[in-house]
Amino acid sequence: MRLWRPRLHEVGALLPGVVTISVSASILTGLALLVLGHGLRRRKRRAWRAVVVLLAVSAAAGAVHLSPVHAVVSVALLVVLVVRRGDFRAQGDPQSRWRAVRVFLGLLLADLVVGTAVVYAAERFEVGGAPSLAAALSEVAAGLVGLDGPVGFATHRAADLVGTVLAGLGLLTLAATAYVVLRSPEPRAVLSDDDAQRLRPLLRRGEDSLGYFALRTDKAVLWSPSGRAAVGYRVVGGVMLASGDPVGPSDAWPEAILAFQEQAAAHAWTVAVLGCSEQAGEAWAEHAGLDALELGDEAVLTTEDFTLEGRPMRNVRQMVSRVRRHGYETRVDRVGELEDGLRATVLADAAAWRGSETERGFSMALGRVADPRDPDAVLVTAWHEGTVRAMVQLVPWGADGLSLDLMRRDVDAAPGVNELLVAAVMEAAPRLGVTRVSLNFAAFRAVFERGERLGAGPLLRLRRSVLIVASRWFQIESLYRFNAKFQPEWQSRFLLYPGPGDLPRVSLAALEAEAFLVWPTWRRLREGQA
Known part of the structure; x- marks a missing residue:
């Protein structure tokens, strides 16, 4: 010194x-x-x-x-x-x-x-x-x-x-x-029974395919002063991260958005929205001054237009026919009508087929399977020689739709079993009173689609190459290819954030919320050593 x-x-x-x-x-x-x-x-x-x-x-x-x-x-x-x-x-x-x-x-x-x-x-x-x-x-x-x-x-x-x-x-x-x-407080997000009961009537009249995921038990809900609209969220790394559109009629969104802003300001949280529609994105931009980044698109099928016939669907039709020739059959049930034995089997299989110990999902997953709390959800199972080999769970989307929540399969199941499950959902849709089905979200779909076209610029091709490399870990390209097979209608989804300086922080919070980014803890380290 x-x-x-x-x-x-x-x-x-x-x-x-x-x-x-x-x-x-x-x-x-x-x-x-x-x-x-x-x-x-x-x-x-x-x-x-x-x-x-x-x-x-x-x-x-x-x-x-x-x-x-x-x-x-x-x-x-x-x-x-x-x-x-x-x-x-x-x-x-x-x-x-x-x-x-x-x-x-x-x-x-x-x-x-x-x-x-x-x-x-x-x-x-x-x-x-x-x-x-x-x-x-x-x-x-x-x-x-x-x-x-x-x-x-x-x-x-x-x-x-x-x-x-x-x-x-x-x-x-x-x-x-x-x-x-x-450091900003990070309260543990918990959905109360009262909030869940208040959300359900709004969800039955809602138009957001991701609305039902507000019923995740690890989300909190902030209500507008009038109680007509609500925003599901979680605080991650000082970011107050909302998911999907506000629940409730669109004319009540502004007061819910303002209440959300006030809550964030009271705790020095950064406001961000993950996976909202274009209509909701415009509302957040107008009333909260947020910038928008297009994340990708979700694939929506309508029962009126869906068919396995025709040249564009030849690949799907052939795979479904091949799996059925191998003896695969499907069963479509409302979760509230499942027998206890099948429910136990589904729970055990879903846990065994999970790709990793970390359960992913925040904005586009419910976090539970065949749960009695979701009686109107639909479970489709694929059977081979009396054994469940694959399953897909879909949650309600308004009064006449379904939204894909979970899709899992046995690693030894025949190729094409996932296509078979989707086809079974669409075949059962009239009986279920369903007119529209939302499939998996395809992140950065436009980059893949435009980047492989003739005349794509060098920057677009570079972005596509980076995403292809990232797909080795996050299945970005494979989800896009799978969805595109069904000739869906694409609907854009957005990330809303305060400004360019906040984008890295918001992106990390979104990745952590979706469990694509998992920070090491003493508990995980001990479990890994064990």
């Missing part, structure tokens, strides 16, 4: 609003203000309180040290913050207070252990040999806040090295504690 002092004085003069106990301490405090500045930008009350305290102490220190410029700048900033105190309303996470205390104490203990080891490791550079434990701890405690301790060093290089390590540990502790204190 001693060699740095001439330079630190120059840097310290550029950082108003810091306590000048020492120049190095001023650097650490200035960095604390930078950390808190992010919280101020997001209107967090806790950040405002912390900065007010720092500026008040800084102004007092400037007065004591006869630094009028320092004191005046600190007082001016303090006055501005006090006058604008009403702008900082974002609530913090109630649980983060004690969590921050635990984090601070844990890191402080680690700092003392590591710092003491560093001091003793520099023994040959210390004046008078190895210090006592009390002196070493005092040196560490002082170094964590950028001060010089009682231990003397024979060379400036050794002093600077030890001081840098200790100051770095102090900065890490400060930053980690500030992050925990200032």
Whole structure:
């Protein structure tokens, strides 16, 4: 630290609003203000309180040290913050207070252990040999806040090295504690029984094919003041992520959107919408000022137009005929009419055929199979020699539609069994009173479709190549190819976000919500080792 002092004085003069106990301490405090500045930008009350305290102490220190410029700048900033105190309303996470205390104490203990080891490791550079434990701890405690301790060093290089390590540990502790204190709350999303009961009548009259997925038990619901519309959402990484269109009549959407914005602002959450229709996207853009990004298209079949005849459907027709010749049969049931034995079989098979331990889905999946809570859902099973080999579950879409929720199969099932399931759904549709069926969502369909055409530009071809590589892990291209076989009507779906600067954060939150991005935890690591 001693060699740095001439330079630190120059840097310290550029950082108003810091306590000048020492120049190095001023650097650490200035960095604390930078950390808190992010919280101020997001209107967090806790950040405002912390900065007010720092500026008040800084102004007092400037007065004591006869630094009028320092004191005046600190007082001016303090006055501005006090006058604008009403702008900082974002609530913090109630649980983060004690969590921050635990984090601070844990890191402080680690700092003392590591710092003491560093001091003793520099023994040959210390004046008078190895210090006592009390002196070493005092040196560490002082170094964590950028001060010089009682231990003397024979060379400036050794002093600077030890001081840098200790100051770095102090900065890490400060930053980690500030992050925990200032992080936005992430309440556990739970759908209450009351909310589910209120949603069902609206869903029966709804026009969104993804509306029924608002009944996921790991989504929360925010109602408009009139109770005529609601938005299903989950908070992920500080993003208040809605899914699909608002539930309820479109004329009630604006008040639901405004209520959603107010809730997000109260907690400093970023507003985003995943998988909404074009109509809902226009409403979010108008009333919430969000930008739109086209994610892809869902494939919609109508019973009036669907047929296996004709040249465009030859491939599907041949695969369905081949599977049926191999002895495969199908059965179509309403979930509420399933026998207990078949329900148990379906649950066991669905778990066994799952591709990974992680259950994916947020905006376009219900998260449960053959559940009595969904009596109007439809389960289609494919049988071979008395055994279920594949299944598809579809949930209600308004009064006369079905929306694909889940499609699973035994890895040893014959090729074409999925096409057979779709054909069975469409054949049974008149009996079920269904006039429209929504199939899988095809992400970035337009890129695949236009990118393979003659005359596609180099940028479009590059985007298509990137998606093809990504399809090795996310099945993007295969889902598009599968849907396109049935000659569907394509309906666009969008991602809504505040602006370009928020898009990376919103994208990560969406990937995490859909479980395409799973962060490692101690529990997962232990299960993996087991």
